[in-house]
Amino acid sequence: MKAVVFHGIGDIRLDDVPEPELQRSEDAIVRLTASAICGTDLHFVRGTMAGVKPGRILGHEGVGVVEELGERVRNFDPGDRVVICSTIACGACSYCRAGYYAQCDRANPNAPGTAFFGGPEEAGGFDGLQAERARIPYAHTGLVRLPDEVSDEQAILLSDIFPTGWFGAALAEVGPGDTVAVFGAGPVGVFSVISARLMGAGRILCIDQHEDRLDMARRAGAETIDFTAEDPIDAIRELTGGVGPDRAIDAVGIDAEHAHSSRTETADEEFAAEVDEVAPEHGEGGHFTPGDAPSMALRWAVRSLAKAGTLGIIGVYPPQAHTFPIGEAMNKNLTIKAGNCNHRRYVPRLIELVRSGVVDPQQAITQLEGVRGAVEAYEAFDERRAGWLKVELEPAA
Ligand SMILES: [Zn+2]
Numbered sequence: 088m089k090a091v092v093f094h095g096i097g098d099i100r101l102d103d104v105p106e107p108e109l110q111r112s113e114d115a116i117v118r119l120t121a122s123a124i125c126g127t128d129l130h131f132v133r134g135t136m137a138g139v140k141p142g143r144i145l146g147h148e149g150v151g152v153v154e155e156l157g158e159r160v161r162n163f164d165p166g167d168r169v170v171i172c173s174t175i176a177c178g179a180c181s182y183c184r185a186g187y188y189a190q191c192d193r194a195n196p197n198a199p200g201t202a203f204f205g206g207p208e209e210a211g212g213f214d215g216l217q218a219e220r221a222r223i224p225y226a227h228t229g230l231v232r233l234p235d236e237v238s239d240e241q242a243i244l245l246s247d248i249f250p251t252g253w254f255g256a257a258l259a260e261v262g263p264g265d266t267v268a269v270f271g272a273g274p275v276g277v278f279s280v281i282s283a284r285l286m287g288a289g290r291i292l293c294i295d296q297h298e299d300r301l302d303m304a305r306r307a308g309a310e311t312i313d314f315t316a317e318d319p320i321d322a323i324r325e326l327t328g329g330v331g332p333d334r335a336i337d338a339v340g341i342d343a344e345h346a347h348s349s350r351t352e353t354a355d356e357e358f359a360a361e362v363d364e365v366a367p368e369h370g371e372g373g374h375f376t377p378g379d380a381p382s383m384a385l386r387w388a389v390r391s392l393a394k395a396g397t398l399g400i401i402g403v404y405p406p407q408a409h410t411f412p413i414g415e416a417m418n419k420n421l422t423i424k425a426g427n428c429n430h431r432r433y434v435p436r437l438i439e440l441v442r443s444g445v446v447d448p449q450q451a452i453t454q455l456e457g458v459r460g461a462v463e464a465y466e467a468f469d470e471r472r473a474g475w476l477k478v479e480l481e482p483a484a
């Protein structure tokens with residue numbers, strides 16, 4: 088079968104690979120009908136999240152049809168349409184039972200960290216979903232059945248993007264009347280805006296530098312700030328009567344791009360040292376180079392928040408990232424919450440929001456590519472080329 092395979096930093100290829108097989112009694116084999124490229128995949132290819140083994144199939148977002156089931160998967164039948172949760176969880180340990188699926192005690196054979204598809208060995212070393220078929224471990228928990236009314240184009244955003252945006256708003260403790268600042272207007276940022284609105288936020292500010300992304304955030308209900316046109320901290324202060332937002336969501340993560348702003352001037356050398364710390368093997372120039380300001384979004388979020396505000400961090404940071412403005416946060420009595428999304432906790436109810444028409448996530452898909460065009464699609468997405476916000480891949484095309 089065809090699959091997108093990682094060969095090294097800056098080197099991904101469309102390869103012919105063997106079909107997956109059932110290995111354990113809780114496994115399922117799913118034939119993918121939709122997959123997608125995610126910003127997280129770019130972290131691996133850029134080298135800002137290290138440890139992906141050459142030969143690993145990439146991708147952690149998928150929708151498909153169940154083909155085969157291990158004998159201990161009792162809640163599905165072959166032919167069922169399903170969305171696949173990006174993180175892998177056993178459903179039986181105490182963490183899963185408490186809703187902390189991303190901290191499952193049993194799913195990751197290699198470490199205590201979050202297990203997910205198409206990631207580093209530290210994340211379990213599972214082959215990913217940018218392929219024609221995939222093996223799904225703990226399928227009784229990781230698969231969620233799709234109603235006929237929800238299309239593949241809608242469902243592919245329920246695999247990771249919408250739940251992660253929702254999780255960000257939940258971490259930030261968004262409640263009725265709150266003013267919320269969302270840093271980053273990529274797909275996850277836009278779904279953080281949508282989720283904050285559904286949780287009753289009074290005002291939502293969204294900060295980015297790409298006009299197509301800011302457009303989408305505005306359509307989702309945000310007041311937008313282009314940080315290349317104005318100082319984002321000054322703009323946020325002005326819009327909030329000098330107080331700052333009650334809640335902030337970091338939907339940017341480690342590959343932030345440096346913007347020179349007067350209120351949070353950070354020296355280029357300081358950021359360069361951070362890049363060396365998080366991505367010692369990164370490339371220079373051309374495709375798949377890391378962002379040049381790893382802690383930018385965190386610095387802005389902490390600086391802009393109102394006293395006693397809450398920061399939810401869903402942007403991805405590797406374990407070796409150490410820079411956080413702890414002094415400023417401590418002296419403002421901020422609450423900081425962070426983590427990998429507990430997808431399985433949110434996916435069932437988000438399917439209902441889509442089924443009932445409250446949210447149509449398909450609006451966030453800007454590109455549809457056959458898997459044969461996957462490498463070019465990665466490059467266009469990496470360049471943040473205008474209009475390339477979210478790429479859906481058709482595994483069979
Ligand atoms: Zn993703």
Ligand SMILES: [Zn+2]
Nearest residue numbers: 177180183191
């Ligand atoms: Zn578990």
